[in-house]
Amino acid sequence: MLPLTKSINANESSTIQRVKTGITGLDDLLGGGLPKNTITLVSGPPGGGKTIVCYHFLYEGAKNGEKCLFLTLDKKVEGLLSQARELGFDFQPFIEKAQIKFLFLNINKKLIYETMTNEILSERYDRIVLDSITPLSEMPIYIKNPEVKTNDINIITPEDFSTDENFPVRRLHLHYIVNALETSQATSVITSELPFGSQFLSRDGISEFLADGVITLSVDPTMDRRKLSVMKMRSTKHTLRPQDIKISKGGITFS
Ligand SMILES: Nc1ncnc2c1ncn2[C@@H]1O[C@H](COP(=O)(O)OP(=O)(O)OP(=O)(O)O)[C@@H](O)[C@H]1O
Numbered sequence: 001m002l003p004l005t006k007s008i009n010a011n012e013s014s015t016i017q018r019v020k021t022g023i024t025g026l027d028d029l030l031g032g033g034l035p036k037n038t039i040t041l042v043s044g045p046p047g048g049g050k051t052i053v054c055y056h057f058l059y060e061g062a063k064n065g066e067k068c069l070f071l072t073l074d075k076k077v078e079g080l081l082s083q084a085r086e087l088g089f090d091f092q093p094f095i096e097k098a099q100i101k102f103l104f105l106n107i108n109k110k111l112i113y114e115t116m117t118n119e120i121l122s123e124r125y126d127r128i129v130l131d132s133i134t135p136l137s138e139m140p141i142y143i144k145n146p147e148v149k150t151n152d153i154n155i156i157t158p159e160d161f162s163t164d165e166n167f168p169v170r171r172l173h174l175h176y177i178v179n180a181l182e183t184s185q186a187t188s189v190i191t192s193e194l195p196f197g198s199q200f201l202s203r204d205g206i207s208e209f210l211a212d213g214v215i216t217l218s219v220d221p222t223m224d225r226r227k228l229s230v231m232k233m234r235s236t237k238h239t240l241r242p243q244d245i246k247i248s249k250g251g252i253t254f255s
Pocket residue numbers: 044045046047048049050051052053074086087193247248249
């Protein structure tokens with residue numbers, strides 16, 4: 001049930017399977033879409049359009065009969081659905097058909113990692129969105145075993161995490177999330193908030209290295225302009241040049 005586009009344009013000779021983002025201009029830029037089974041980071045300032053990219057991505061999947069998961073840390077599901085409906089993405093019929101699931105993850109709940117990874121691995125999801133990774137990446141995680149190294153992510157479990165401040169803080173939770181998404185074999189999009197004018201590609205400064213692809217969104221308030229840039233995309237020949245985009249009813253379009 002996973003319709004994939006054959007690579008076109010710049011990636012014509014490639015055999016990489018591509019998954020459409022649902023944003024026509026972006027799919028053209030990427031030679032058909034995101035490489036299948038990869039993780040793409042979408043970062044940008046508040047109001048930059050990160051969540052709207054997620055709507056496009058999952059709506060495209062749901063329309064094609066794929067199994068989709070939207071993990072949100074920012075908004076309760078009702079607010080998210082009404083914001084999406086306002087823009088023209090009506091997810092309700094797909095929720096009723098159990099084709100898409102929206103799950104609000106409460107950052108204040110201790111079992112947030114277990115809830116998230118259990119859900120990611122509970123179904124054979126084709127597409128997963130995590131919007132956004134920022135509250136998770138800023139949450140201090142203490143590791144009970146000080147011997148655990150960053151690249152030992154495969155051997156640590158949530159039981160190794162602690163809330164005890166006497167244990168050292170590690171950025172292992174980002175690896176933990178990326179590991180769960182990779183294990184799921186879905187094609188995933190995670191978002192990261194960036195302060196206006198930031199020189200980094202994500203708020204935590206790490207996600208961009210863990211992700212297979214990085215798309216940045218930016219706004220120029222003075223000129224009343226928005227831009228989208230593909231900064232990195234595995235197995236893909238693409239331009240780095242920022243592209244002019246517009247947000248209106250129907251979502252993001254390239255201008
Ligand atoms: N119907 C609409 N018509 C035109 N522009 C819209 C419409 N709906 C939303 N927008 C624009 O999109 C922005 C919100 O986009 P989105 O929610 O994707 O941003 P975001 O990057 O996820 O922000 P945050 O970091 O706050 O979550 C609004 O600030 C507004 O500028």
